[in-house]
Amino acid sequence: MFDTVLVANRGEIAVRVIRTLRALGVRSVAVFSDADADARHVREADTAVRIGPAPAAESYLSVERLLEAAARTGARAVHPGYGFLAENAGFARACADAGLVFIGPPAEAISLMGDKIRAKETVRAAGVPVVxxxxxxxxxxxxxxxxxxxxxxxxxxxxxxxxxxxxxxxxxxxxxxxxxxxxxxxxxxxxxxxxxxxxxxWIDRPRHIEIQVLADGHGRVIHLGERECSLQRRHQKVIEEAPSVLLDEATRAGMGEAAVQAALSCGYRGAGTVEFIVPGGDPKAYYFMEMNTRLQVEHPITELVTGIDLVEWQLRVAAGERLPYTQDDIRLTGHAVEARVCAETVSVREGARGFLPSGGTVLRLREPQGEGVRTDSGLTEGTEVGSLYDPMLSKVIAYGPDRATALRRLRAALADTVTLGVPTNAGFLRRLLAHPAVVSGELDTGLVERVMDDLVPTDVPEEVYEAAAAVRLEALRPSGPGWTDPFSVPSGWRLGGEHRPVAFPLRVPGLEPVTRSVRGTHAVTDDRVAVTLDGVRHTFHRAGDWLGREGDAWQVRDHDPVAASLTGAAHTGADSLTAPMPGTVTVVKVAVGDEVTAGQSLLVVEAMKMEHVISAPHAGTVAELDVTAGTAVAMDQVLAVIAPHEEEG
Missing domain, CATH: 3.30.1490.20 (ATP-grasp fold, A domain)
Structure with missing residues (x-):
């Protein structure tokens, strides 16, 4: 076994790899950009090395700087995690040339399977059905x-x-x-x-099912069963589970053998995943889509149902050990489900169409643990989440003796997840797991998009404003020992007049301001606020102007209409196009004076590797254009103004 391993990644996967290295007694080396100098993976590693400024191209994607870090720390091997250079054949070759062991498949296998066109041709020749x-x-x-x-x-x-x-x-x-x-x-x-x-x-109502394979350098390839990954949004997985409720034993064995043949066809070594698409109307048919030549994000659910630490066996295989398992040794026990917690939010005013990347500072963090619950995370309180890297923050995984238990445990764990300061999708995931189609196992890759409107909020709950007003009311109360002047207590009492509760102007970003007073009873502490409204008690976690409950979070700011007007922060109107998220303008298709039609795409904003097209709200003329390609923009920043055409007559 290696004595020192460099982890060429960041966030939750770096923390997860470091955990297994520590269990094996192997010294870990973390790398970090300037944006991650105080990150959790840096704190948890035995040694950490700065490799460059915040942009990934100058740090995490720099092969030269990664190899220099390995040389400086005496690392004998490199674990690439996933993302960045994990499936980069050039990086694997560079590690070998530098005398380092790349903890992954051979460069030739990465190159072959990384080209989806060549991969399909190769596995087809091996007898694997393809789309x-x-x-x-x-x-x-x-x-x-x-x-x-x-x-x-x-x-x-x-x-x-x-x-x-x-x-x-x-x-x-x-x-x-x-x-x-x-x-x-x-x-x-x-x-x-x-x-x-x-x-x-395109296969109508498809299911996405993948097979985990494990191969050593001595000719043995086995599979560790399947993972159901059909719950996706914008073609990206959000919930995964193992095993799949769709497969019977015969189909599982057939898909597993096809995955093994795909791995053999490219001379695979280590942990990898072969992905299949299954037509919704014919569960016994399946087609090869691609092979991921790395550890998958969803690998924990396979670990839980098989009892095999995949990172450990990546390390052991890379060190030359033989797999001690045969296919007959592999048993799937119980059920596991994983939810990907990402930095993203749903704009209440836009509903499901407003699902966008977010960012901010983690002001308060609570990550679930307990019976059958595992959290893989790269977060700490104080973590800055920006738009430079992937939006996934953590993974919450639940295991149970059966699927129903695993689903219940995961829903409860997501309700117990608190990440105040950075909007996340935890509440959305909790509601998705409770949807009748998910509970019954009637899944396909289009399900999430079809039911999205049922899973996103259409308004800010009234108890959120009640809690925000209660926090502000408590802040006005006199504190300290001694006599309290009754006229200084914010009770709303008036001499010779009617009782008027103190009202507070409040605003959730992206929505019109409201004015609210405290109507029910309340209790406020430094980190909690409980309000009773219409006989129902609601308890929120709080940090600054953030309130969180059952995986959801709201930022409720004070609103000063005069200051907002002077600073231009008031509602910008229907003619203004604003940035829906912090990011970078990558495409500008119009210029000032251009005539545009309603719905015409005008700009593209990118954040966390996602594109968002900005379209004209109505027909008109481009009156203002405040950005160019490459401009970094903040959320709600005005990008352009479209002056509407005057109505004829």
Missing amino acids: PGSTGSGLGDAELAAAAREIGMPVLLKPSAGGGGKGMRLVREADRLLEEIAGARREARASFGDDTLLVER
């Missing part, structure tokens, strides 16, 4: 569009060089192909440095 689609690499826009029309709409555009849903586009209308191809290429280039695309037939 019908385009053939050949380097297809131009017109060739891709022609292939899509030949396959038949709808189709799925996919980057050849990467996964995780980045750059993936479902296209249902042929006349939108060229625009969607251009957008998919932009995202693929930004995420993977390669804009090569392929097109595949």
